[in-house]
Amino acid sequence: MHMLTTSQILNFAIEDASTVLGNLRMDCILLVPGLSPLTWYNVSVMAVNLKSACESSSAGTRSPVGIFRTNETSLPHPVTSLVDTSSTGGGITLAWQPPFDRGVGMNDTLIFSLYMKPLTSNVWNLIQNDSRTSAWVMNLASETSYYFGVDTTSSAGSAGLASMLVKTFKTSGISVPGPPWSPFFVNHTGGSITVGWAPPSDDGGERVTSYVVEVQGIDGTQLTSANQFTFYGLLASTAYNIRVAAVNLMGTGSASAYATLSTSAASPALPPTTPxxxxxxxxxxxxxxxxxxxxxxxxxxxxxxxxxxxxxxxxxxxxxxxxxxxxxxxxxxxxxxxxxxxxxxxxxxxxxxxxxxxxxxxxxxxxxxxxxxxxxxxxxxxxxxxxxxxxxxxTSQPTTPGPPDPPKLDKATGGLLSFSWNAVTDSGGSSITAFVLKLVNVDTHDVKMCEGMLFQCTISGLEATATFATTLQAANAIGMSSPSNVLEVRTEINSAPSTPVNFGMVNMYATAIDLAWSAPRDFGGSVLQTYSVDVTTVGTSTLVTQLVDVPADASQVVLCTVDDLAPLTQYSVTVVSWSRSLVWFYYYAGYNTLFVEGSDV
Missing domain, CATH: 2.60.40.10 (Immunoglobulins)
Structure with a gap:
């Protein structure tokens, strides 16, 4: 078929046909849609059979052209179909096809008016009125039948309710709700987002009782009966995807589409709870x-x-x-x-x-x-x-102090531990007069202590690789505090003893000097074995070594005389402490040096 307007025919449909066999003549009545009113068209017919239908080159010859003109604009026919594509306990989804004869040109927009009424009512309710060819009808009763009809309107007018296609559809049993509308922004801070949402149009035939709200990427969901929710614990200037699902007696329905919302820049926190x-x-x-x-x-x-x-x-x-x-x-x-x-x-x-x-x-x-x-x-x-x-x-009347914080370990060797600590937070309302640090060997239960108005303490004479439980107490005029939490510490493996202390010259003679010193504070975790006194003439390599026994009470002052010195000669004198590991039999040394000049007396 060719048209005078050179417009292309898009499709054909046979509405009615009759066949007359006499003289092998066939008469067909065709309705061709998609034409424009008051427009001339060239029309021709071509015969086809099974062969020509399969092979386009075998098609018959076109008939002579007939010239036809469409009528004036007319009212549209009813829609050609109306079907129920899905249903829930509270809603029905409908779809329909436009009318075969629009009554107007293809460029004119058709408006479809969807009506509904209960089976027991004579009053049609307008549900939707636009150009869409589908609709989701919500807020219906479960397991209930309704009449639905679609009226078509063009620029020529409406076909009217009396001519519209009417069908009966039924909702299913009670079901979960449909999805709510996507959440919308209400407010935000640096650490929170407040969202709101509209209830689902389809409640599944049962009242919605609550909503499940979720932030994508964050474990867990939140349940609320309100139509608004605030998410806390978020990071500043960060986008989050948020969605919501409705809940009724039958369970949780499908979730809404995600809404992407952002927190603000960092802001002041909310106050903590009342203390x-x-x-x-x-x-x-x-x-x-x-x-x-x-x-x-x-x-x-x-x-x-x-x-x-x-x-x-x-x-x-x-x-x-x-x-x-x-x-x-x-x-x-x-x-x-x-x-x-x-x-x-x-x-x-x-x-x-x-x-x-x-x-x-x-x-x-x-x-x-x-x-x-x-x-x-x-x-x-x-x-x-x-x-x-x-x-x-x-606060109460003055009390004993609160327990101090545990002491801090500052240094550990094979035979020494050094601690420090802070002032006690709770003085009990009375001035602190002393601290007591207690060190207990967890194996032997030997106890060492230091006490006084001090904030550090060094305890020596300890075994190597031993474990100790350390506590700290504070005292005021009322009494002693409870011990602090226990700090467990451990000495190192055997180490070198520290240097002797208070090393000095007591007397000087023409060819001799008297020396004195005290034991080192740290024996390195071993038994102190001996001292050696090394004497070197300043400016030469002459070296004289003299061994000195450790007193039975190692804490006593050690006295030593070095003789056979030259008068009026400078000497470098070094005292070295030696200890031996009882396990590994290694010797360790610590030393202290003194410069002296011989007397001429």
Whole structure:
């Protein structure tokens, strides 16, 4: 078929056909769609058979051309089909094909009006009115039949409800809900994103009771009955994919499409929870609180906590110290706490993750004094948070000090251990008068101690490769504190003894000198065997060595006379301490040198 307008025919459909066998004549009535109103077309017909249908070169000859013109614009026919492509307990998905005869040109847009009514109603309800050829009808009752019809409208008008194609479709039994709408942005900080969403149009035939919200890439989901949720514990300036699924009696439905939303730049954290007072003494209180839900977009490890007493900053601790202190808090003394209506924490916003709470001991307080405590979260990137609600508490009468922190091991050799420590946080409200460090050999139970108002201690005369339990206590006018947590330390393998101490010349003669010294502080974990005194004439290589026995009490001062010296001669005198490993039979040495000049007397 060729048209005067040179437009191409897109398809054909046979609506009705009749056959007359007389004189081998066949009459066919064809309706050809897709034409334009009031337009002339050239029409010809060509006969085909099985051979020509398979071989295009064997087609018959076209008939003479007939010239035809379409009528004026007319109303569109009804849609050609209406089917139910899927159904749930609360919705039905429908699809339809446009009418065979549009009544208008192909460039004119058709509008499809989808109507619905219950079987028991005479009133049609308009569900959708646009150019789409499918629809998802929601909020229907489960296992219920409905009438559906589609009316078509063009620029020429509407075919009308009376002529529309009407079908009956039924919803399935109760099912899970359909997907909600994709989440939308509500608010954000450096460490949180608040999203909202619209309920699903298809509730599955049963009321939606809750929603499951998920951040892609983060373990776990969150359950809420609200249409809004805040995710905490996020990183600043980071994009996250978030989706939501609805839940009803039948279970959890399919999830919405992901929405990509971002946190802001680092911001101040939320305040920690209101501090709770775990214990008290005459000079300190121990506070417990939970880190903020919103860190401002920084990792918890980057937070520190500033503690105020009566609006004065009294201490700042890192998050690691906060958690460690919470795990080691051992005081059981009770404190009457003044509660506040602001203490309760809202449960509307749940945390994405659980973080361990901890504690902090605030010291240097006055005894029998009421304080209002407040905690703020601090980060370098986000700054300082607002303050948590204050918590009131009162210190007691002066008490014994709180347990100190364990001492720190500064040095270890085969026979010596050196320690240092910090001031005690809880003085008990009375000045610290002494510290006592106790060193217990875990095998022999031998005890060594050092005591005094000091912050470091060196203990010598120890066995090599031995293990020791070390504790520290503090004392004030009231009494002694509990021991610190045990620090387990170990001496090294046998090492060289340290140099003798207090080495000097006692007397000088014309040809002799009297020397004195004390044993080295560190024997290196072995038995001190002997001393050697090496005398060298300054400026020459002459060397005289004299051995000196170790006293029975190695701590006694050693006296030694070196004779056969030349008058008015300079000498370099070195004393060397020797010890022997009882296991390996190796000798170790430590030395000290003195320069002397011979007398002419």
């Amino acid at each position: 709770k007072i775990l214990s008290q003494s005459g000079g300190a209180v121990t506070l417990s609180f939970t880190p903020p839900l919103d860190t401002g977009g920084v990792p918890l490890a980057d937070l520190s906590y500033a503690v105020y007493a009566n609006n004065v900053l009294v201490t700042t601790i890192s998050h690691a110290e906060f958690v460690q202190s919470g795990s080691s808090t051992s005081s059981t003394r009770e404190l009457s706490v003044a509660t506040s209506d602001l203490e309760s924490v809202s449960t509307l916003h749940r945390r994405r993750r659980l973080d361990a709470s901890g504690s902090v001991t605030v010291g240097n307080l006055n005894p029998s004094t009421v304080y209002d405590f407040q905690v703020r979260a601090v980060s370098v990137q986000g700054g300082t948070s607002g303050g948590a609600p204050q918590q009131s508490g009162q």
